[in-house]
Amino acid sequence: MRSAGLIRTYSVTTGTLPRIARIASSTNRSMASSAKPASRLLPTGGDTEVPFIYGTAWKNERTKELVELAVRKGFRKVDTAAQPRHYQEPLVGEALREVFKAGVVKREDVYVSTTMLDSCVHLEFNYPSYKRSTRRQLVKISITCHTIRQLH
């Protein structure tokens, strides 16, 4: 079988192991920190929802159509923000009211998350990103004061 053959020949790249071991010991991480959290891909106990949450950043005027589409395609969680520079929260609301009205889902079937107090510094820069499309896009990235402290 093609897949089994591929897996059998698999081995961990040995070159990275000593380095990882060195760093792990030097940072004295607790055992609890290295325990693998419970899988959300293969949850125990009957939860079959795919653990995606639909992100609505940088959708601009397409926000409404895309959120409607996302719910129709199976997303049951939507993330937005009270930050008009990157998110169109009013259009997310419009989209949700449309799918409620159309009977696709009820309000209680959807998890709606929003974010607030994005009041720190904003920068825009090009990031050599992985894209499914061939076009490299300008990615706007909101960098918080906190992140900037980390970077410096």
Add this chain to the structure above:
Amino acid sequence: MPYDPSAPLEAQIHTSVASSLKNLRHDPDDDSNSYVDCLLLHSPLPTIEQTLQAWKILESYVPDKIKTLGISNTTLQVLQVIYESSIIKPSVVQNRFYPQTRYDVPLRAFCNQHGITYQSFWTLTGNPRLLNSDAVVKLTSSADVSRAVALYALVMDQGVMVLNGTTTAEHMDEDFTGIQRVREWTKSHERDWAQLSGAFGISIRPQRV
């Protein structure tokens, strides 16, 4: 932003929450019964005192207008202080999942121990190395899914809920059917899956970047 940045913190928060509840109301004609399932602080504020002050104000909305609270762009240190100081404990952490935070391994362990959902963003964009990792490449061919789906599946297996901002119907279909395909594949290839999952776990262990 839907508030005056120079206004006192408390006024900014009340104004912003009211605006979000109005924007996200489910009844077109009435926002009195509007609620959100989760409200995230975008990031820790400049001081921990301000962060806790903001959290305390948000707690006053729970559970009627806001069901749960969370925080984005946080460190484990700040999360622990919020957790220990709050009445309404954090339910969600939403962080960029990328090498610069060493994939938040200790933070994610804390989330797991305390029932906090860890949501990742930048999962594809921030991880060209992982998209080319052995585990992703092998899962892609073995389960017959895209590399994006393979990475999503391996990240979800680490206990993570994934932000997905795709803008095409095709990718939405591909992502949902792909995850289900990986789930099916794991059932008939338990040993292979255990190896892949383990190898991926090692590839996101702390490394210097």
